[in-house]
Amino acid sequence: MYRPFPPFGSEFMKEFQQFREQLNELLKNVASGDVHLASDVMYPAVDVIEQDQQYVYVVELPGVKKEDVKLMVKDNSLVLEGERKEPEMGQDVQKIRGEIAYGKFQRTLPLPENADLDKIRAEYKNGVLLVHIDKKEETKPRLIDVQVQ
Amino acid sequence: MWQEPRYQKETVRENPVEEVKKITFRPATDIYEMPDGFKLLLEMPSVDRETLKVYIKDNQLHIEGEKKKDVSDGKFLLQEIRDVAYERVFELGDDIDADSISARYEQGILEITLKKKEKEPVKEIKIQ
Secondary structure (H helix, E strand, C coil): CCCCCCCCCHHHHHHHHHHHHHHHHHHHHHHCCCCCCCCCCCCCCEEEEECCCEEEEEEECCCCCHHHEEEEEECCEEEEEEEECCCCCCCCCEEEEECCCCEEEEEEEECCCCEEEEEEEEEEECCEEEEEEEECCCCCCCCCCCCCC | CCCCCCCCCCCEEEECCCCEEEEEECCCEEEEEECCEEEEEEECCCECHHHCEEEEECCEEEEEEEECCCCCCCEEEEECCCCEEEEEEEECCCCEEEEEEEEEEECCEEEEEEEECCCCCCCCCCCC
């Protein structure tokens, strides 16, 4: 059945305004964790921090086993791959709420130019992976003693 | 059961130690029902164990914990991890044995186990 497009009158604008409000509300709720979007995709949050001597990459990987994480250096990037596996609960167990996303994840993070790729150390604790990368020894300006006669 | 009381949309809690306002965040939760109880898994990476609290009050399960910074100084080149205080509350059913609660924190996941109350044995009445 043909329905004419509603005129851009007050009624239409009101509906549009309501939709906008609902969308804003949803986005706010997602940002505060009030609503968890059902997702099969895990996207670990990362901080990259520059210190005097090194760079530190902090990756949140709660519930990921150490052996399920792979860390590589490729094309001057730090590549992180892995999988968060759903814990096996056995028979007679029913999942009645599922907000945690399980599955494979991958992140590629650029490395700074002066990162010393031979000096990478990684540690994993409390569901957080910490990757330390030293800075290359820069050619420090040398002081030359000039003998003043 | 497992309903959540209505939250204020944006709660900000004073943090007396750092004097920084921390945003409360409700951690993603999986709940499993077993024949004799329930198991909850909460995604709470890098929680400071000292601040981690799990308790039952007025038949509500409370979970609280604050994030601990893993790196204390430096300049952020990328910042995606949010500095939050985790907080979540669940209403419990009448069939939960509050004394049975146990929790452990491992690999950034808080696991809480609750047992169901033992059912009272059915009394059989003999018909004369």
